[in-house]
Amino acid sequence: MRMRPRVVLAIVVGLLAVAATAFFVRPRPAPKPPLVVGELPPFCHDLSFEGVVHAVCEVDPKGYAVFVARADARGKPYGSIQAFDKAVAAKGAPVQLAMNAGMYHEGLGPVGLFVEAGRQETPLNQADGEGNFFLEPNGVFFVRKDGSAGVMETAAYEAAHPEGDPDIAYATQSGPMLVIDGKIHPRFEPDGTSRFIRNGAGVRGDGTVVLAISRQPVSLGSFARLFKDELACPNALFLDGAISTLSDGDRILVGGKDPVGPILAVRKR
Numbered sequence: 001m002r003m004r005p006r007v008v009l010a011i012v013v014g015l016l017a018v019a020a021t022a023f024f025v026r027p028r029p030a031p032k033p034p035l036v037v038g039e040l041p042p043f044c045h046d047l048s049f050e051g052v053v054h055a056v057c058e059v060d061p062k063g064y065a066v067f068v069a070r071a072d073a074r075g076k077p078y079g080s081i082q083a084f085d086k087a088v089a090a091k092g093a094p095v096q097l098a099m100n101a102g103m104y105h106e107g108l109g110p111v112g113l114f115v116e117a118g119r120q121e122t123p124l125n126q127a128d129g130e131g132n133f134f135l136e137p138n139g140v141f142f143v144r145k146d147g148s149a150g151v152m153e154t155a156a157y158e159a160a161h162p163e164g165d166p167d168i169a170y171a172t173q174s175g176p177m178l179v180i181d182g183k184i185h186p187r188f189e190p191d192g193t194s195r196f197i198r199n200g201a202g203v204r205g206d207g208t209v210v211l212a213i214s215r216q217p218v219s220l221g222s223f224a225r226l227f228k229d230e231l232a233c234p235n236a237l238f239l240d241g242a243i244s245t246l247s248d249g250d251r252i253l254v255g256g257k258d259p260v261g262p263i264l265a266v267r268k269r
Contacts, residue, residue, distance in 0.1 A: 044058075049226045053215040053216055055212065061149060066209050069262075070116065077108040081098050081245045081246075081247045081260055084263050085098060094249050097248060099245060099247070099264050100245060100261075101261075101262035101263050102239055103131070104260075104262065110172065110173070110262050113173035114262055117170070118169055123163060124154060132238060135187060136154075136176070137153045137175075138176050140174075141201045143169050143170040151201060152235065176220070177238070178228075179227050180235060188221045192220060195218055200212055200223065201239060203233060210227070210233050211264070212226060213246045214244075243256075245258065
């Protein structure tokens with residue numbers, strides 16, 4: 001039986017449509033796994049907390065030096081974690097870990113207190129403003145000259161360590177505090193809708209420095225509970241979000257190539 005021309009045309013158009021769809025529509029790539037086994041420094045591990053995977057690093061100051069940096073000997077900001085890693089490795093002093101250590105202004109200058117190798121670059125910032133840094137109380141992560149570290153709310157830090165305190169080797173101010181004397185920051189929602197990759201720092205009672213970065217977007221409330229309930233840090237400080245990056249001194253493990261101002265790093269003693 002001979003098919004009518006209109007029927008033939010309809011069949012041809014249909015076949016062409018199917019072919020075009022098969023050509024242009026490609027299957028979506030499978031999502032990347034949140035972690036790769038074996039990629040972290042030896043003092044780090046992956047930890048799932050409230051459904052979010054975090055890279056957690058527990059640093060013993062007796063075996064590792066914890067410090068902050070921002071610019072090279074000429075005063076030029078490193079600008080990225082990758083550039084920092086390459087610069088310190090070229091000097092023969094590679095690091096085992098590097099991550100963001102606080103907010104910065106245009107030009108990559110610190111928003112708050114920043115002390116590097118005993119030299120204060122910027123003072124404590126106790127002004128009012130908008131954004132995470134000014135979600136008071138904010139605080140300071142610091143390292144003493146003997147290598148021990150601490151986290152304190154800004155007013156408490158100012159009282160304990162007046163400007164120019166010779167005992168402070170390194171310090172970076174950021175905000176908000178995540179945990180303050182064993183309590184979650186009073187202005188956090190239990191699990192707010194603002195969720196980003198975030199990193200922070202805390203110090204346990206035994207002096208262990210605890211650094212964490214989420215591998216998946218997380219709320220501030222959940223991130224704070226990680227430090228308080230799971231990592232046993234009576235005081236912990238939010239360092240950065242959205243652009244947070246972690247490297248092992250050689251390659252980026254979490255995050256990307258976003259600009260960075262203050263940098264927190266760890267190297268063997």
